[in-house]
Amino acid sequence: MIDTTVQKRIYLSSPHMSGNEQKYIKEAFETNWIAPLGPNVDAFERDIAAYTGVNEAAAVSSGTAAIHLALSLLGIEKGDTVFCSTLTFIASANPILYLGAEPVFIDSEPETWNMSPQALEKAFRDAASKGKLPKAVIVVNLYGQSAKVDELTALCDQYEVPMIEDAAESLGSSYKGKPSGSFGRFGIFSFNGNKIITTSGGGMLVSNDTEAIYRARFLATQARDPAPHYQHSKIGYNYRMSNILAGIGRAQLEVLEERVEARRAIFKRYQQELSSIPGIQFMPELNHTYSNRWLTAMTIDEKEAGITVSELIEGLAAENIEARPVWKPLHMQPLFEGAKYFKHSEKKSVSDQLFANGICLPSGSNMEELDQTRVINCIKTIINVKEVERQIV
DSSP states (O other): OOOOSOOOOBOSSOOOOOSOHHHHHHHHHHTTOOSBOSHHHHHHHHHHHHHHTOSEEEEESOHHHHHHHHHHHTTOOTTOEEEEESSSOGGGTHHHHHTTOEEEEEOBOTTTSSBOHHHHHHHHHHHHHTTOOOSEEEEEOGGGOOOOHHHHHHHHHHTTOOEEEEOTTOTTOEETTEETTOSSSEEEEEOOTTSSSOOSSOEEEEESOHHHHHHHHHHHBTTOOSSSSOOOSSOOOBOBOBHHHHHHHHHHHHTHHHHHHHHHHHHHHHHHHHTTSTTEEEOOOOTTEEOOOSSEEEEEOHHHHSOOHHHHHHHHHHTTBOOEEOOOOGGGSGGGTTOOEEOSBTTBOHHHHHHHHEEEEOOOTTOOHHHHHHHHHHHHHHHHHHHHHHHHO
16 A cells, blocks of 8 residues: 655755855845846856857746747738647637637647647648748747758748747757757746746747847837836836846856756666566657756656546645646647647647646756655556555456
8 A cells, every 4th residue: 555644745856056146146135136138138148148159148027038039020010820830738829819819829840749740741732832931930949959951941941931940948958969949039938936946936038130229128118118207119018037136147157057957867767677567668769969957857657557646646746745747738728719729640649648648747956866766656556556556356
């Protein structure tokens, strides 16, 4: 039987402080740079731009705000369409609705779980035949794994449609040696509390288009015109990052490589301990890519493993361990009912399959090896108990 004694909570992905954050926070207080903007913001932007190899970066209040700004800069408006990965958090697509545009969702493919080039090509052909190409394509790098950038970029270039790289979960990852987030017209990062590095809440918009980032900063600061009084001729947003939060980000960025190594080690231990169980397969890593393994994700074949994702999540919850299904595809969300959706193949929706069979395991870089062993042993025990129950029946 599983020990039902209450044990400490093991979270899916909790914040992991470096210990150096107070240095930058103290500096902000001592210089009275408490409001949005300031030296920490400027330095954090420079550091992220340098790390990702782009020309400019704008620190904002969230990854969602960064996507909203990217779409605004591309001139998205009511009546336009935007293609978007379906297997992602809803923040990838909500900004499309903010601007009155229409999302069209694109399926995943099995090798990365990210946007399917085959499905994207079908969507482009359909749009071209109707004389209404999308104004942008939002490609998501799920759980730290880069999408098939070459194939997706080639299609976007063929149809002359700009790509936004939603790298909210993939800071520290790379594709063919080039940093994640640096491939699209715009790249976006999130520093939410559960991300690989955090500023509590925050995001970053990056681009090689320097003028566009200058424009983003203008829009993110209420689009205030240069005048001695408050004058506004464009719609703006209150999206700039706090100088205090940017200080946290500076310290977090200093340890990013350590955090990536820790999460990859966690993934490797799970894979070594659990991959021999029938029906369990882990999220792949595409050749010539390097994933930060933000979350360890795997699929469970119920027929082979004898257990469903929901049963395993419930079993872990009973042991005070947090686990979750993979993202529910956006084309299945009530908010987007009726939206167009292009599958990977005529008979197969990969994202539907991943949602039905996928689970994310505790992956925080501050999780001790002893805690991970507890998770692994719980999974093995839950599956063994289910096997015994089946034999009795």
